[in-house]
Amino acid sequence: MLRHLARRLAGALIALLCVTTLAFFATALAPGSPASVLLGNMATPERVAAVSRQLGLDKPLPTRYLLWLEQTAQGNLGTSNLSFQPVADLLGAALPVTLELAFLSLALSVLVAFPAGLLLAQHRQRMWTRPAMAAITLGVSVPGFWVGLILIVAFAVKLRLLPSGGYVAFSRDPLANLRHMVLPTVSLAIYLAPALVRFVRVAAQTVLREEYIDTARSKGISSARVLLHHVAPNTLVVTLTYIGLQLGVLISGAIVIEVIFALPGIGRLGMSAVLNRDYPVIQGVVLVAATAYVAVNFLVDIAYGLIDPRIRAH
Amino acid sequence: MLPYLIRRHPVPVALVSAFLLAAAFGPWLAPGSMTETDLSAALLGPGGGHLLGTDSLGRDVLSRLLGSARVAAEAFVIVVLIGGVAGTVMGTLAGGIGGLPDMVISRIIDAVQGFPTILVAIVIVALLKPSLTNAMTAVGIAAIPDFARVSRSIAIQLRDREFIQAVRGLGASEIGILWTEVLPNMIGPLIVVASFDGAQAIMWEAALSFLGLGVQPPSPSFGSMLREAQDYLSIQPWLAVVSGMAVSAVILGLNLLGDALSDYCELAGA
Numbered sequence: 001m002l003r004h005l006a007r008r009l010a011g012a013l014i015a016l017l018c019v020t021t022l023a024f025f026a027t028a029l030a031p032g033s034p035a036s037v038l039l040g041n042m043a044t045p046e047r048v049a050a051v052s053r054q055l056g057l058d059k060p061l062p063t064r065y066l067l068w069l070e071q072t073a074q075g076n077l078g079t080s081n082l083s084f085q086p087v088a089d090l091l092g093a094a095l096p097v098t099l100e101l102a103f104l105s106l107a108l109s110v111l112v113a114f115p116a117g118l119l120l121a122q123h124r125q126r127m128w129t130r131p132a133m134a135a136i137t138l139g140v141s142v143p144g145f146w147v148g149l150i151l152i153v154a155f156a157v158k159l160r161l162l163p164s165g166g167y168v169a170f171s172r173d174p175l176a177n178l179r180h181m182v183l184p185t186v187s188l189a190i191y192l193a194p195a196l197v198r199f200v201r202v203a204a205q206t207v208l209r210e211e212y213i214d215t216a217r218s219k220g221i222s223s224a225r226v227l228l229h230h231v232a233p234n235t236l237v238v239t240l241t242y243i244g245l246q247l248g249v250l251i252s253g254a255i256v257i258e259v260i261f262a263l264p265g266i267g268r269l270g271m272s273a274v275l276n277r278d279y280p281v282i283q284g285v286v287l288v289a290a291t292a293y294v295a296v297n298f299l300v301d302i303a304y305g306l307i308d309p310r311i312r313a314h
Numbered sequence: 315m316l317p318y319l320i321r322r323h324p325v326p327v328a329l330v331s332a333f334l335l336a337a338a339f340g341p342w343l344a345p346g347s348m349t350e351t352d353l354s355a356a357l358l359g360p361g362g363g364h365l366l367g368t369d370s371l372g373r374d375v376l377s378r379l380l381g382s383a384r385v386a387a388e389a390f391v392i393v394v395l396i397g398g399v400a401g402t403v404m405g406t407l408a409g410g411i412g413g414l415p416d417m418v419i420s421r422i423i424d425a426v427q428g429f430p431t432i433l434v435a436i437v438i439v440a441l442l443k444p445s446l447t448n449a450m451t452a453v454g455i456a457a458i459p460d461f462a463r464v465s466r467s468i469a470i471q472l473r474d475r476e477f478i479q480a481v482r483g484l485g486a487s488e489i490g491i492l493w494t495e496v497l498p499n500m501i502g503p504l505i506v507v508a509s510f511d512g513a514q515a516i517m518w519e520a521a522l523s524f525l526g527l528g529v530q531p532p533s534p535s536f537g538s539m540l541r542e543a544q545d546y547l548s549i550q551p552w553l554a555v556v557s558g559m560a561v562s563a564v565i566l567g568l569n570l571l572g573d574a575l576s577d578y579c580e581l582a583g584a
Contacts, residue, residue: 141513157547245427255432275526293429
């Protein structure tokens, strides 16, 4: 187990290094020096040179990269060119919003898709099987952010049941927080749930073909019990890895959904930074999102190894 | 193959044909101009002089949707060119040669697999500028693993088959064998991957242009139309409804075609 852990940790650290490099070069190679962006219309060649020296931009690229790594490791991510606030503060304020959105939609997706996938695997010839599979193909093909727009029309504009956007912190008003999160959560779940149902269905069908399922059945255990006690746990293990692989989809989807529903999360912060060329913030957003991606994949790997001893041997 | 598809899977064939027709002949089929504005006829519903209504600047929605189909087709081509060519070359080399190249390429594929596409798009657009090509380059990179994994597994299956050994015995080089014998045998499965990844490409074009990272106004695209429609959800929701249905129909058609083609490949024993 220790060797498995060590190898995974090494892999995660290498991935993290690649990711930080990506984040650094996203800004270091950007056109227009940060100094002239900072100075705006007060920029003269002398001033740009002075500010560049002050920011350490006159040093060679590898030196700057090492300095940047050192600063980043200490949690110093620079200041926004736009609001002049520390990037770490901006990210700190935005992160809880994104985490809440991601957690809620992941929970919703799993709660709906896992039982649905199991049922579709168990009952392959029912009347509702074909329409259900067609609905899933439709779900995979519909852009989640469009569903978000349609939900706004239906529930915010026409029915006036839920807010069309904005955010209230859970600590300030739990009920208002949840009301604001309903539509974004459902829209983001559209990115994950249909593909998850498909995956669970195939995974459960594979388990259903195993001999121990026949054995259980021949002992007279009801199919519902077999599904719950034998098929479900074994399917869950594979599903966990699949969810780890879908994390990129979750992060990408969350960014789009935050923009639509005006949620002040990492995604909206990043998008306004890109459109305003606020490079320190872009760097911070890429860094946080990519680190989250690497970290969660690492945790999934570890969890998978803990649940299934066969993995450790490889 | 085509008669089989038309007979057994008419829905995807119809959807994809309509998309291809719109992409190829959109400018000639369009009833009006894609960019000409007419503020006196803004935000009209469907019917009347404009079959699918007009947007906030009075531009004909049907004409803009036809233009969007062409942009979506360009997105498809960029993604399949980048992902398909790079992925197939990497996968075929890895599977066909094995050993160290296989290990290195497989590691790279594992690393790229699943990484959030949008972060790559943000980095590329931040370095360069928002445009269809820049945004879709990110999606193309994300598509590399799909093509690589399929071509790698086929190359491994074929590597030691008798007909390959026969060619090898005749003195053909390994790279030559991959090109003339292995590659032609993976066309079918690669078309299946292209169909699914093409659907993804169009979904991404819509999302990235919606965010302002892709196609820039006043050019029409499914994403930029939805972005404009968002401002008028309470006045003219029809705009968002019809643009979203159009892009969903294209994606659905490609996904269903992918399913149909993979069934066909299985039947044909490829």
